[in-house]
Amino acid sequence: MILKPRLEDIKIIGYYLGKIILGLGLTMLIPIIIGLAFGEINPVLDFLISIEITLIFGLILIKLCFTEKELNWMQGMIVVSLSWLAAMLLGAIPLYLSGHWKSYLDACFDAMSGFATTGLALVQDLDHLSYTHNLWRHLIMFIGGQGIVIVALSFFVRGASGAFRMYVGEARDEKILPNVIHTARFIWLVSIVYLILGTLSLGIVAILNGMKPISAFFHGACVFMAAFDTGGFAPQSQNILYYHSLPFEIITIIIMILGAINFKLHYHIWMGNRREIFKNIETKTLFITILITFCITAFGLAQIGSYPKAILLFRKGFYQLVSGHTGTGYMTIYARQFINEWNHLALVGVICAMALGGAACSTTGAIKMLRIGIIFKALKEDIKRIILPERAVVVQKFHHIKEIFVEDKQVRSALLITLAYLVLYGLGAIIGMLFGYPFINSLFESTSAAANVGLSCGITEVNMPAALKFTYIFQMWAGRLEFMSVFTLIGFFIAAIKGRR
Amino acid sequence: MMKNLGFWIVILIFGFWILNFNCYAQSISSTELINNAKVYDGKVVAYEGEVIGDIMVRGEYAWINVNDGQNAIGIWMDKNLAKDISYAGSYKSKGDWLEITGIFQRACLQHGGDLDIHAQAIRKVRPGRQIIERLNISKRNLVFVLLGVLCLVWILKQLKLR
Numbered sequence: 001m002i003l004k005p006r007l008e009d010i011k012i013i014g015y016y017l018g019k020i021i022l023g024l025g026l027t028m029l030i031p032i033i034i035g036l037a038f039g040e041i042n043p044v045l046d047f048l049i050s051i052e053i054t055l056i057f058g059l060i061l062i063k064l065c066f067t068e069k070e071l072n073w074m075q076g077m078i079v080v081s082l083s084w085l086a087a088m089l090l091g092a093i094p095l096y097l098s099g100h101w102k103s104y105l106d107a108c109f110d111a112m113s114g115f116a117t118t119g120l121a122l123v124q125d126l127d128h129l130s131y132t133h134n135l136w137r138h139l140i141m142f143i144g145g146q147g148i149v150i151v152a153l154s155f156f157v158r159g160a161s162g163a164f165r166m167y168v169g170e171a172r173d174e175k176i177l178p179n180v181i182h183t184a185r186f187i188w189l190v191s192i193v194y195l196i197l198g199t200l201s202l203g204i205v206a207i208l209n210g211m212k213p214i215s216a217f218f219h220g221a222c223v224f225m226a227a228f229d230t231g232g233f234a235p236q237s238q239n240i241l242y243y244h245s246l247p248f249e250i251i252t253i254i255i256m257i258l259g260a261i262n263f264k265l266h267y268h269i270w271m272g273n274r275r276e277i278f279k280n281i282e283t284k285t286l287f288i289t290i291l292i293t294f295c296i297t298a299f300g301l302a303q304i305g306s307y308p309k310a311i312l313l314f315r316k317g318f319y320q321l322v323s324g325h326t327g328t329g330y331m332t333i334y335a336r337q338f339i340n341e342w343n344h345l346a347l348v349g350v351i352c353a354m355a356l357g358g359a360a361c362s363t364t365g366a367i368k369m370l371r372i373g374i375i376f377k378a379l380k381e382d383i384k385r386i387i388l389p390e391r392a393v394v395v396q397k398f399h400h401i402k403e404i405f406v407e408d409k410q411v412r413s414a415l416l417i418t419l420a421y422l423v424l425y426g427l428g429a430i431i432g433m434l435f436g437y438p439f440i441n442s443l444f445e446s447t448s449a450a451a452n453v454g455l456s457c458g459i460t461e462v463n464m465p466a467a468l469k470f471t472y473i474f475q476m477w478a479g480r481l482e483f484m485s486v487f488t489l490i491g492f493f494i495a496a497i498k499g500r501r
Numbered sequence: 502m503m504k505n506l507g508f509w510i511v512i513l514i515f516g517f518w519i520l521n522f523n524c525y526a527q528s529i530s531s532t533e534l535i536n537n538a539k540v541y542d543g544k545v546v547a548y549e550g551e552v553i554g555d556i557m558v559r560g561e562y563a564w565i566n567v568n569d570g571q572n573a574i575g576i577w578m579d580k581n582l583a584k585d586i587s588y589a590g591s592y593k594s595k596g597d598w599l600e601i602t603g604i605f606q607r608a609c610l611q612h613g614g615d616l617d618i619h620a621q622a623i624r625k626v627r628p629g630r631q632i633i634e635r636l637n638i639s640k641r642n643l644v645f646v647l648l649g650v651l652c653l654v655w656i657l658k659q660l661k662l663r
Contacts, residue, residue: 040592045640052647056654063658097640127553127568130592210557210564236554236566238573244557244564246613312614334535334572334616341538341607 004499005492011065012075013082018061020083020149024090025054027143028136031094035132043132046097054090077488080149084477088112091140098133100124102462105469110137112473115144116480117363119232119329119454120445120472122462126237131218137233138222142195144480145229145259145363146187190266191228198224198255205247219243227255229363232329232454239331240319249315252330253322260286260326260358262370264401281373281398282359286325289372293353294321300346317346320455325353327364329454338457344440347457351444354453355425365452365479367421371414373398378411420483424450424475431471432459450475528600531572538607538616546605548574548618549626552589552596565589567599576601577612578620588629598627 028051035044071079088111096107106122113120114137123129123137203220207213219235226233236242240252258266265283268276277283297317307313316333323330338347357366381396388394396406428446433439437459445459449472460472478486528549534541550569557564563583566573568590578601590596603620606612611619 041634042637042640043592045637045644048644049640049647052644052651056647056651059651059654059658063654127573127590128592210559211555215555236573237568238566238575241575241615242554242566242573244575244577244612244615244617249613307608307614308610312608312610316608316614332613332615336532336535337538337616340536 003495005496008067008069009075011067012069012071013078014061014065015067016071016075016079017082017086018058018065020079021054021058021061021086021090024087024143025051025058027139028054028094030139031132031136034135035130038131040130040132043094043098043130046094047132047136049097050090050093053093057086057090074488074492077485078492081477081481081485081489083149084112084115084481087115087140087144088473088477091115091136094133094136095123098129100126100129100133105466106462109469109473111140112476113454114138114140114231114233116452116476117141117145117229117231117327117365117454118449118452118476118480119226120449120456120460120476121233121454122460122469124462126235129235134222134235135218138225138231138235141229141231141233142191142225145225145231146191147184186267187263190263190270194228194255194258195221195224198228198251201251202248205245205251206243209243209245209248223252224255227252227328227330228259230256230259230327230329230358230365230452231363232323232331234330241332241334246315249319249332253319256322256326256328256330259328259363262359262361264361265359268401276401279399281377281400282369285369285373285376286358289353289356289369290322290325293325293349293356294318295349296352297321297346297349300343300349303345304341304343306341306343306346321350321353324350324448324453324455325356326358327354327366327451327453329448329456331455335456335458335460338444338455339441347440347444350455351447354447354451354455355421357451365450367418367451370400371418373400374406374410374414375418377406378414381406417482421450421479424479428471428475431468435465435468445472446475450479452476452479531569531574534574534605535572535616538605541605542607544605545602545621546618547600547602548576548605549598549600550574551598552586552629554589554591556583556586556589558583567601575612575615575617576603576620576623577609577617578603578623582620582623585623585625588631590629592632593634594631595629597625597629600624600626 028047032044032047032051035047088108091114092104092107092111095101095110096104100123101107101110102122102124109122199217199220202223203217206216206219211219222235225231234240234242240249262282265276265280294317298313301307301313301317307316319332355366356372357368358364360368360370377396377398381394384394397403398406425443425447428450429439429443432442432446441457441459444457447453448455528547529541531548531550534546534548548567548569550567550573552565553568553573554566558580561580563578563580565576565578565583565586567576586597586599588594588596600623601618601620602622603618605618607616608614609617
């Protein structure tokens with residue numbers, strides 16, 4: 001029997017949602033400061049309007065739903081899934097007001113793409129977008145990459161148990177430090193330190209490449225935020241191709257890989273335990289899968305002679321592949337070149353890389369390395385059981401910060417999430433095909449959206465059907481939250497309609 | 502009469518020869534170039550668009566990016582050619598509109614496989630200009646109205662909490 005949610009449930013959800021919306025509103029102060037610094041009057045007005053609307057919504061929710069009760073698991077999950085939808089709707093307001101998005105739906109698409117660190121974009125005339133709006137596009141990636149709830153956890157939420165429930169709902173089931181709020185703050189510390197280092201290195205390279213200092217450091221900061229949070233937005237329409245620079249590409253590869261690493265691993269590296277990189281199941285799996293998928297891609301590219309020299313094949317193939325595998329979506333080729341100049345085998349290599357993703361508790365989406373590693377270990381265990389005598393005791397271990405025995409519960413959970421992702425990739429591909437796009441194109445774009453990557457083969461453009469835009473928004477949202485919060489929200493609505501009092 | 506005809510035949514043959522000499526005199530759009538990159542690879546093309554972003558001088562050469570309204574393509578040129586560019590497109594300026602004649606590269610050997618054009622000549626079709634930003638009055642008014650609402654909600658919230 002399904003029970004109808006009580007008014008108390010709705011009040012608790014509304015109260016915490018209001019707090020998160022307030023947190024989101026305050027982040028809009030950053031583009032306002034930048035806008036004032038650059039003397040961009042109308043963009044500042046866009047953000048003043050947006051911050052006011054956001055704060056009004058947040059305050060109304062807090063006022064109407066005021067409670068001192070803590071969240072339970074169900075409420076925590078629902079707060080998270082609704083927070084992401086609220087962030088999309090409110091974060092899209094300044095984008096839409098800029099006039100660079102054809103419709104509010106397009107602005108919502110880009111806002112969700114930003115928060116979910118995907119990188120698919122429908123922005124028009126990006127090359128004339130203000131610094132203020134451009135910073136916001138990248139800032140939402142930075143906020144989304146850390147987790148919208150992490151922002152609120154770090155500054156607004158006091159109760160530790162409620163905080164942990166929201167933290168888990170945002171697809172982060174690993175605590176780095178015993179206290180979840182300290183964990184959230186550590187994630188911010190790591191990100192801010194890397195932000196300073198990344199911005200400096202990219203900015204200096206950009207200056208050496210001939211860019212003006214202000215522009216160079218602005219680009220450096222934006223590209224860092226999108227690369228480290230495995231997002232994929234760039235300040236110019238050509239994406240990374242704009243810079244025509246090998247050093248810039250190399251630095252972005254390093255940042256993308258750093259973003260794809262588990263924050264827990266970052267913590268251990270920071271604490272001096274550098275050997276963990278070589279022992280950890282996630283880094284080992286990431287290395288192996290990059291190698292395998294790159295071999296597939298490179299073989300495909302070599303088959304049709306897309307690039308006249310091996311070094312060019314490596315530079316183009318490896319960049320798009322690492323970008324896809326880490327879930328970033330930075331491109332040094334044009335979207336249509338994937339279809340026109342890459343064969344199906346090369347595309348399959350990239351699709352597989354996108355589908356696998358980076359590490360758990362990182363800023364990436366997709367299936368993730370820990371699950372792939374666990375599934376592989378379980379498979380190895382089963383094969384051993386078949387080969388070895390029946391009396392033999394077969395156990396499998398993996399190293400993830402410490403030695404862990406493979407248990408059925410972990411394998412089941414890993415397989416379920418993997419299955420959910422595969423269904424999501426397939427569903428988007430089928431919907432794409434229903435609109436007349438070829439199979440490989442549809443699968444590529446669908447995987448890119450659901451795995452929060454952002455590589456595009458050209459389907460994502462302003463004139464694509466609205467239903468497909470909704471599909472990709474749903475995929476980006478569900479993929480980023482790893483389903484549980486989304487399923488809980490769906491269950492909550494079903495209970496509200498069909499449940500008994 | 503026959504002499505005249507012979508002259509025109511020579512002109513016609515010469516014209517066809519010029520056309521076949523890997524050259525596309527009329528401007529080609531970026532979409533056309535990207536979608537048919539193999540066709541235009543290594544050929545002299547004419548491409549038109551607005552200079553956007555930064556002019557990046559690299560030694561004796563420079564990179565500019567030119568957007569024709571569909572896509573932007575990187576142009577590699579002698580830095581002296583880039584000196585003629587007065588405005589590059591951004592939020593605060595409309596960039597110079599250039600016509601570039603140069604060799605189109607699908608996967609440039611010199612530049613790590615980039616799709617680019619190595620300019621031989623550029624012509625400024627339209628000069629760029631500064632964009633003067635005017636205050637949007639309706640947006641300003643909305644800011645004040647919403648500020649009033651926000652203050653009201655804030656006061657109500659404080660009352661309730663007390």
